[in-house]
Amino acid sequence: MSLRNRFIIGGIVGLMGVGGYNFTNDKERYHTYRIPLIAYADNGEEIKKSSIRSFIDEQTATLKKKYIINQLPEHVPYVLIGGGTASYYAALTIRAYDPDSKVLMISAENEAPYNRPPLSKELWLHGTENVYKTLEYIGVTGKKRDIRYESDGFYLSPGALNQFEHGGVSLIRNTRVTEIDPTNKEVTLDNGKKVKYDKLLIATGGKPKIPYPFYSPHLRNKVMTYHNVSDFQKLYRIASESSSILIYGNSAAASELAFSVQSKFGKNKLKIIHVFPEQYPMQETLPPNVGEFVRNAIAEKGVIIESRAKPISVDKLVNGKVEVVLEKDGEKSKVIVDHIVIAAGNEASTKLAENAGINVDSTIGAIIANSKLQTSHSDIYAAGDVVAYENPVIGRQHSQHWENAQITGRLAGQNMTGNVKDFHHHSSYSSLFGHSLHLFGVGQTDSSLKTVSVFAPPNKEEPELVRGVVFYLKQNKVVGILLCNVFGVGIEIGRKVISDAHEIKDFVELAKLFDIYLPQNDELAEDVSADGEEEKENRNEDAANAIAESKSTQKTVPSI
Structure with missing residues (x-):
């Protein structure tokens, strides 16, 4: 860096440190003056204030790192x-x-x-003011949470x-x-x-994986992956300034992100286009019927879904936008957006x-x-x-x-530490799409396995709220379970079913272990899923009819 720029940067640091405050008699005793700052790089190009701030932060971080090391x-x-x-x-x-x-x-x-899952859900849906800085959101109990x-x-x-x-x-x-x-x-x-x-x-x-054709260097400022806090902060800024964003990938994070960003900025006329080559969302995990539930939840928010679409080429246009050529069912089409987000798994x-x-x-x-x-x-x-x-x-x-x-x-x-113990836990996960669709999985939830789904009949008061359980099988033994809008201790029951490793013949009878028939208050359901509270003990046995279908045979299991 030239001597001239070092003097300029040094002066700016001095102004920021001691020269930016003025004592007044106003109620706000300290007031920061906005001082117009201009500096020039060695090549003569003007450096904006934000760039100077970034440069100073970078140099400070480098010095701090050296000191710590x-x-x-x-x-x-x-x-x-x-x-x-x-x-x-x-x-x-x-x-x-x-x-x-x-x-x-x-x-x-x-x-x-930090806790990574809120990056695609809670920070967008329930973030506090200036969430991109604070990384805080309001939990289901009404308390502020920091990730x-x-x-x-x-x-x-x-x-x-x-x-x-x-x-x-x-x-x-x-x-x-x-x-x-x-x-x-x-x-x-x-x-x-x-x-x-x-x-x-x-x-x-x-x-993050970056599939073809998105990894071209000339697309660097228009294509981003989504994985960490800095990605959230970057996308938050982009979403607040853009009119269209394409989200590519069929991971849970991609579907959640499409839903969440549209929910946050859709009112500002932002258009989210969710593109993936599979038949339905989250296809590696979900059976077709539950995949359609996710598709409906996302589409109802206004997200444009392009399934079975393979990206052929990506080009940056002279107006700053990005053109993506998609191939679907043998035909090609073009999509023009402001930015592209890749969430195709890790x-x-x-x-x-x-x-x-x-x-x-x-x-x-x-x-x-x-x-x-x-x-x-x-x-x-x-x-x-x-x-x-x-x-x-x-x-x-x-x-x-x-x-x-x-x-x-x-x-x-x-x-x-020497306190040796073997692994015996079946890990769980969740994907949330607003109040209408909460998915909770435990064990091996792989859609390539045989699956059997048991769902309660639609509730007359809330026909859009589906409730049921999906069993993932190996040799008629349950190795994974997916709960759809079933809360409380269902995951713990699922862990026990998987650990028992019994050969199952009557899946409708097995589904009785799960609370798929009892209507629940949305707020209570969220509290239970987030904080691990015990579910209500009373079950509604009157609605004991279930519709069950096997993915492999696509037949309906008789109701009980």
Whole structure:
């Protein structure tokens, strides 16, 4: 940077630090003056104020990172690679079982560990004012919730780990591990710094897939993936300024995002176009009948759905918009939008483990771990999206849902302390589309399996509110369950059914275990699903007729 620009930047920092306030006699004692600022880069181009602010933030973050890295101890007993849900819960559990432990979390993100699912749901639907800054939303109980698990004060600086007698958890951000050396039990950071460990957790999560033809470099400022907080903040700004956005992908996040963004900005004339090559939404998970429920919920919000549509080409137009050519049923059509969002699922970040010689399942695309979440190196564990572990009932399991990250993180943390326990939990997940459609899944919900659906007859007062349960089968044994607008302890019942591993002959009778006939208040239902409250005990046995259909045979099961 030229000497001239350094003086300009230095002057701006000084103005921001001491020259921006004026003492007055008004009720607001301090008032910030808006000072027009102009600076020029070395190439002569004008730098806008926002760019200057970004530059200063970037330089500050770089200096802070260097300072923190220099404070790192040479050895930390527990090192956790990743700053997501799995690492956070592993850290909590390590501290619970080993109260004087020293834990180091290494995160590639700038944010402290946070709850990821609200990025496609609650922050859009129930976000507080300036949600793109605060990352807060109003929960079903009416209380304000922050997606971050802890405030910054929870985490010790790395240099303080050895100063505290009873240890603690330290977090370094914007830092990547470039190498794991299992022989010498040390990791190398992206600045060359090495840290030795006793136990190591790999919880590197996943990275978004970018399918053809969206990954062209010239589309970089018009095509974005959707995965983290910075993506939410970017898309929030884009959605508030745009008239049309194309969301590509058939993941749960894609469907939720289409619904949520349309709900938030549809009144501002924003048009959301949801494109995917499959027949119906979330096809990898849902049977056709439930997939149609999702399609209807999204379409009712005003989202334009283009199913069975394959993108052929993407071009940036002279007016700044983007043209996408789609092929559907042998015919081509064009869609012109302001921006494109890719939510086509994630692939586990296994390269670090592979380079270290840790066994990886190339078919699943995940690190192989046993039922204790140990990898092929006994002192290295894996948790979250990156691991495929041995489930005693289902076999090798790979899940990319939030609860799975939480549970595997807890178990890995416990086992790293020597309090060894085998994995036995069947993880669950949820997808919410407003008040009309709440989906809760547990176990292996793979639509390629045989499925049997049992649904209650439509409620005369709320005919659009469908209620039922879908069973996913292997050799007539239930390995997964999907609940549609069924709340309360249904997921716990589902876990028990899966664990029992009995061969099922009467699915209608099995469906009686679930509260699919009892009408519930929407607000109560949300409270139960979010906070785990017990469901109402009374059941409405009068409406005991069910419609059940098998996906494989497409026949109706006799009503009871």
